[in-house]
Amino acid sequence: MRRIQFQCLLLLIGFFLQLSQANAESTLIKFGKETEWKYQDDGKALPPDWVQPDYVDAKWSRGLAPLGFGDRGLNTLVRFGEDPQNKQITTYFRRAFQVEDPDKLKKLVLLIRSDDGIVVYLNGKEIVRHNLPQGQIKWDTRAIQAIGGVLERLYQRFTVGTDHFVSGTNLLAVEVHQANPRSTDLFLDLELRGYQDEKELRPTLTPKAKPAAVAYHSQHYVDPKLKIVDGYVDGGRGMQLNDQGQARSRRELLIVDRSRDESLRKHLEFAKSDDIKSLEPVKRAFRLAKYIDQSMTLEKDNRSTMAAVVLMTREYANEGVLIGDVTRLCGAGVCRHRALLFKILADEAGLDVALVRGNFGDAQHREGHAWNELHLKDGRRYLVDVMHRRFELLSPERSEVSRRYLTIDNKPWYGKPEPNEPKP
Known part of the structure; x- marks a missing residue:
């Protein structure tokens, strides 16, 4: 019966349309060292037209992102003034980029990590304001609150229109404001993506990826012989798929796409x-x-990742996130991120590895969990739990550790004797 249900699910989505996001998405400004910015860090007020494309910035400094001071991972250090206890409030940034045919782009997505407040302008028009008050923004306007803790690592997501695009050279201008002059750090990094249709913002399961995705979605187990290929989508247990293969979830939708995912390629x-x-x-x-x-x-x-991932879920609920971008976007990864990445890398390394989803704990205290199994040619199997740093041989005599791995309906996943097939 289980096999029949599984085959029916495969047939149900067999006609999913393949939509290649690699072609639909244009990265106009890239993260990090891929992008050089011009910046003004002398603490002086700028004229109102500094956000315009024709403003002369020939004497501005140049540097690779991320830019800032007092934080890790910076490629360019900016100045904050002569007095560390009375730092300048605002630093200004500009980046020109090309758009051949603006009429083809219908939506923009900005992924921004900034500390503390920020205003973003496209060709002189404000498109994003975050952590700054309403009304006129001046050179000494302070951010509403200081950004600290895990929130400092989060790349926030903003979706905006393309009304202000022009054909040819466009200009993105950014001003970053501190919450107070004694702030210990400043940070700016962003990526700007363009989409030809709003539907292209939706992650879409491709036909080649559907066997593994359906197996995980229905049986909570991807067999070692099934590979995770481009077009795979995972939105957690609550993910829903429509007839076109488009996914929806209350969590972030993890996407596997080697062509777009530079971090995954590394x-x-x-x-x-x-x-x-x-x-x-x-x-x-x-x-x-x-x-x-x-x-x-x-x-x-510090392996406490939950706070960062809660922020990511809030910011990216029902939005696509490349698996290689998880650490960049929120600074950490939990079990579902780690188990999926382990399966992908194990496939590449020639290992037979299963992807497993269930619960972890006991009758009183348990939580959703994801892990892997390493299958060897001699029949031995190893439990691999990257989140909990567990790597142990599975044997008929269950260890106290393996007893805590449960199915989604809280039955022992590793019974006695060892199961020959996955348990839903």
Whole structure:
């Protein structure tokens, strides 16, 4: 019966239309060191026309993003004045970019990490204001509140129209305001994406990716022989798919797309490197797990990721997020991010790895969880839990650890003897 239900689900979405977001999406300004900005950091007020494309900024400084001071990961340090206890309030930034045919773009998405307040202008028109008061913004206007903690790491998402685009050279101007002159840091990094149709903002499951996606959605288990390919979408347990394969969820929608995901491509280079491929399977899997844990941990000595991911869920609920962008956008990754990335890298590294979803805990205290299994040719299986840093051999005599891994209806996932097939 279970197999029939699974086949019916495959048939149900067999006619999903393949929509390539790689072609539909245009990255107009890229994150980080891919983009050079002009900036003015002398603490002086600028004339009102500094936001206009024809404003002369030839004498402004130049630097690669992220830009700022007092924070980690900066490529360009900006000045804050002579007195550390009385820093200048506002720093100004400009970036020109090209748009060949503005009529083709219907929506813009800005992903912005700023500390503290920010105003963004497109060709002289304000399109985003965050953490600043209403009314006229002056050079000494302070941000409403200081940004601190995990909120500092969050890239916030803004969707705006394209009314102010022109054909050819366009200008994005940004002013970053401090909450007080004793602020210890300033940060600016952003990405600007353009879409030809609002429908293209919706993550769409592709036909080649549907077997793994449907298996995970219905059985909560992706077999080692099923690969995670481009077009895979995961929105958690509550994800819904319409007849066109478009996904909806109250959580962020994770997308696998190697063509658009630069960070994922770097992870894959590591997974297929000679250093990794030369290791025997167990050591290979262990190295990948350690690599992902380091890549998706907020800080070296702080693995408390939940606060960052709660912010991400709030900011990106029902919005697409490339799996490689998770750490960049919120500074951390939880079990569903880590387990999916481990499966992708294990596929690349030639390992037989399953992707598993269920609960973790006991009858009194449990929570949703995701993990992996490493399957070896001699029949042995290892439990791989990157979130909890567990890597252990599964045996008929269940350990106290494996007893805590449950199905979604809270039955033991690893029964006695070991199961030969996944339990929904």
